Amino acid sequence: MGLGTGLVKGLGVTFKTMARTIVEGAQTVQYPHEKEAPPIRSRGVIALREENCTVCMLCARSCPDWCIYIEGHKQLAPPRRAGGKPRTVSALDRFDIDFALCMYCGICVEVCPFDALFWSPEYEYSEPRIADLLHDKDKLGEWMETVPAAPELDPGADKKGKK
């Protein structure tokens, strides 16, 4: 049992790490005193831009967990130019996302044809009651303020790529 270099080298590694931690600081982030900013694309919470939504229900249908609850009705809106017919538009009554069920997969955001849903990197919205994790239309609208601009793409990317 040649006790020797392997053991000593192992001791050296831990000692070096300890010295590095004392001099340079730890590799951990002291949450909640300091917070690390997640990357721009990070899937934190979903934000809703209500004016773009046409109640097409594509997001609710494509959600793997069926966690989006949408209710809407059709109403008449004034015609675009004078003397025309009144148009029927869809109005959104209820748009709830249950974040207790949400898988954070992003299919709803991707599938929306009218750019009404966006990802935001916000993650500090935990609640003591599960029922409070159901974010309604207004709350989802509030998250819009935290939505960052899409990051610049890598130079090799095709300029006409998606999103």
Next chain:
Amino acid sequence: MTMISDRQQLSYIASQAADARVNVELETEGMTLNIGPQHPATHGTLRIVCRLDGEQVVWAEPIPGYMHRGYEKLTEVRTFPQVTTLVNRIDWLGSFCNEVPFILAAEQLMDIEAPPRAQHIRTLLFEMGRIANVILFLGDMGVQLGAVTPVFFAFRDREFVLNQIEAATGGRFHPNFDRIGGLKDDLPKGWIDESRAVMRRVRSFCDEMEDLLLGNEIFEARTRGIGVIPREIALQYGLSGANLRASGVDWDLRRDQKLPMAWDKCDWKVWTHPDGDSFARYWVRLQEVRESSKIVDQLLDTMPSGPIMAKVPRIIKVPEGEAWVATENPLGEMGYYVVSKGDLGPFRVKIRSASFSNISVASWVLRGTYVPDVITILASLYFILGDIDR
């Protein structure tokens, strides 16, 4: 007839003798030891029932199923993008790797190929998933053996890889990035340079693990000659991945298969080890992480420009047919057999997961071993419960 070493020979004979003893002495008053389902040593809820004779295991059987989530049933009522989201969660440590064979099977059915840039990035993220997965193994095996420090280094250096995956895909653990025909998004600016720095970090972690754990005499004493799986047994039980390569079988699907991915555009090597013991399995995985980081570096240097999505319709209906695609995932060979009837979603998906076959050898290899070695062997086989049970 392959050459197996004396060590392998002796352990084989010992296990046969233990087997014979069980058959003869069924009346023996032995202890039945139940490891799991809740247990720190098994990566999840695996239950292994062992019958002991003093310190030795005479009979062992793994009982999986405590984490069965019904994946194959779930896929029957989901569309292709939804299934892609779900299968991230099978092997949750190297999660992008689970999406790839499924998407490749669907693309085979649709008879389309992703553009070169998409293939490149797919391979890149695949290898990063492999690095993230196996780094955890390198630290975790230390913890099973009693060394508490390596696992912290593993988590620390794995964070950098996960940050890169998150910067590109939006999710650390569940990227959900692969789409039929290509990828969801392109890479953000500066990602390539950051990834190079991260790969340097990964390589320095491998060097650290070599000094701290692999070269350690105590580690060697605990793992050399423990849990020897001879070549034939490994092939019979359907082992795959590093477990197979550590028993001396030169088998790597990345090299041996022709898939629309970028592995054949890189210069890399397959690592094997003749011994087939726990040390060999650790050693092979360590070399594989280094090799993966070199592959990633080469892919970063040769990234082609262009679109990342082929021309596919908005609503994808995969034509009728059946396809089987298997890839060399971090845990072993993972394959999807996709049966489609022309719908939005698959008709039936059969998931061949690596850990399910890997753990089946436990009943063979645990016979005749001592109780402390059971943990070492299970740790070196490296299974993830999500992969076993799906």
Next chain:
Amino acid sequence: MSAASVLAIEIPYWGQSILRVVGGLAALLLIAGTVVYLYLFKAVSFMQSRLGPMEAGPYGSMQLLAEVGKWLQKEDLFPDNADKRIFKLAPIIVLVSTFLLYLTIPWGPDAFFLDPATFNTGIFFTLAVSSISVLGILMAGWSSANKYSLMGGLRAAGQLIAYELPMVLAVVGVVIQAGTLNLQGIVVAQNDGSIFGFEYLGNPFVLTQAIGFLIFVIAAQAELTQTPFDMPIAESELVAGYMTEYSGFRFLIFFIAEFASAGAFAGIASVLFLGGWGLPTAWGDWTSGNAMNVIGPVLLLTKILLLSFVIFWARFSFPRLREDQLQRFAWKILIPLALGNIAVTAILKVVF
């Protein structure tokens, strides 16, 4: 106690005894607490690139207090079939064994708990007393009414007994060189001595008894059931260790005893090998006045912390040995080495 002569007041014998017990407990708790905070919370964290407990008190210094509070408020559980008296007695025996170890260590020329002038068996008593903890562990394993605890307890007992021998044999080399069993005498011999006439280093036995020192530290690591020799405790991954059925206050006693033992063994090793509380006499005559009675304990504490650091450093860096490898290491490697050390020391002592 020596303080009587210092303060020039008459304290009756029973008063002195109480002071000794209190002083001993204070030393035990102080060292155990410091070792736990510095090494179990902070050094391990720094070795793992993290900071450790930071919230309880400045830099987490009050974490130990928080843990004590937590353990104290837990329910006092008994297994149904446990032998209650032995179950309750086991942690106390382990603690008492450690406490007695602290009593024997000399902290200064006049700062000691047991008067060396009348206490001639010194190191012999120390080693004998350290074996009592084995009894406590066996009792804990037996009375837990748990098949696995018993196995863990037996394995622990086997390991501790196996490593007693190299420890004792390593000490014999020191005793031969010092010429006395008396701990105070050993300290004085180191500080008054010289190496080939060079006086300024004294004669710390770590230099001449390097192998003995190594054996002693390894054996101490095993006596404390620290990694790489912690199979009896870590057996709890597979089989329950002897401490499993203990909770609350009783577990706290085991916990404190474990770290106090680490300090105690480090203290004994400092006394035997590093020169104890003293500085080489060539540096100045310290025996006059009370200076050494204040500096001595501080110096000894520094040496204890240094040695404890080495013990914990090894604990956090290495994986653990299997039980049979452990035993093989003790019986086939350490004991022959220690015996060889004694032979060489004896020969050299006669020659020089």
